[in-house]
Amino acid sequence: MAEWQEFRGGVNIVRRQGDVVHRPTSPAASAIHRLLRHLHDRGFHGAPEPRGFDADGNELLTFLDGEVHDALTPNLRTVELLASAAALLLGLHDASLTFRPLPEDRWLFPARQPAEVMCHGDAAQYNCVVKSGVAVGFIDFDTAHPGPRVWDVAYAVYRFAPLQGPDNPESFGTPQEQGRRVAAFCRAYGASVGAEVIDVVPDRLQALIDFMREQDAQGNEAFQRHIAEGHSDLYEADIRYVRAHRDTLHAAFQAE
Template identity: 75%
Template sequence: MSDYQEFRGGVNVVRRRGDVVHRPASPAAPAIHRLLQHVHDAGFRGAPQPLGFDADGNERLTFLDGDVHDTLTPQLRTPELLTSAATLLRNLHDATTGFRPEPGDRWLFKVRSPVEVMCHGDIAPYNSVVRDGLTVGFIDFDAAHPGPRVWDLAYAVYRYAPLHAPGNPESFGTAEEQGHRAAAFCRAYGPPAGADVIDVVPDRLQALIDFMREQAAQGNEAFQQHIAEGHTGLYETDIRYVRANRDTLRQAFEVA
């Protein structure tokens, strides 16, 4: 496969040939491909279109042209990138409302009630395609699962505000500034997004910690490495930070 361009993500090694991406297929891949085709048919163009599987069992997807950044570098901390990510997430959620999961579907994360949309499950800069300073696409739908809008919003806001403690290498801004970015994200997303998303962030991060530990206990080497590198410790610190600054973060939503 020397003619492939290779990208290494947090969990998977992804290969690209021309406008087609080949990536390891998870057990959820068949259901995710139905989901991706559904949102494409609904007019949403900010996600890859499924192209089936290759001879090695890897899933094949269309390539989304643009740049993907691991973190929000200073150049990416603009209102335009923030609000475009929120608007794109709203459009994605709205495009999933007509999707009907089937009884045999397998999802990486458990179904969460109330089921309002199909959550992407991992909205963050490292899964966002940027072009001309705007977020134009989302990739890596492996964590997609049925759930409430706010569950997806909570993680997106955590990553984009970002709601990180000062000791987190990806943190920037004061709690007040982070609150204003979180509020701007929710305003761009539209109703029902609001200050309540702040209270969901700790639960969303705890669910991620629990998932990572379960996967590591089952022998998943990628998650074992993440835990060894201190990722769960950072999430636990961020949970305490969000709870300690809850009032400041929520007050930012009261300012137009």
């Protein structure tokens, strides 16, 4: 029998045995498994495949082979990774178009209107599986929820461009360079998402801050730790940064 491997994420501890991952079950697990099955049935294989639940109540998912990085190291700041992540997100969204949420589904994040697609909810480098410098899959669908395309793209460009100020340790590039990377991501994504995404980023980050504070108030230790470590302070600083450089970021789209 294959040996167990343990991985610690920002919220969960997951274990892998062979090609199956065992993860703590969230209230949204049954809805997420239906979504993942739907994506695979529609030909999108850049997501784990659901395999039910184990005797301890953990959810079972297939393991996606590749590397996952907490931060965009210099060798990952390529056009290839940026464009492939955008194409992967587009494929996920398009495959979800015919998914029909049920009234009893319990999504971690609230549905947002217009509910055009199923959003991943946390499309970032730390949830992106990479092989040979190309994004091949997204993992951790705990925050999936119905919403508009641009809502999901906004968080992705925040992480992949990135749209972060110099005080954020994950930030790199000037506002002009970041704007060009946002524009490149949107071109690769297509589907009529353009410069308006820049104005959605602050709202998307504020929604995340609000969620973190709600979880903190409810006694969620993971989010209490995140707030204590200053994560929400960084998001607030990045909101100010994006708003301060709005014109420069928008100009990157006009220069195409």
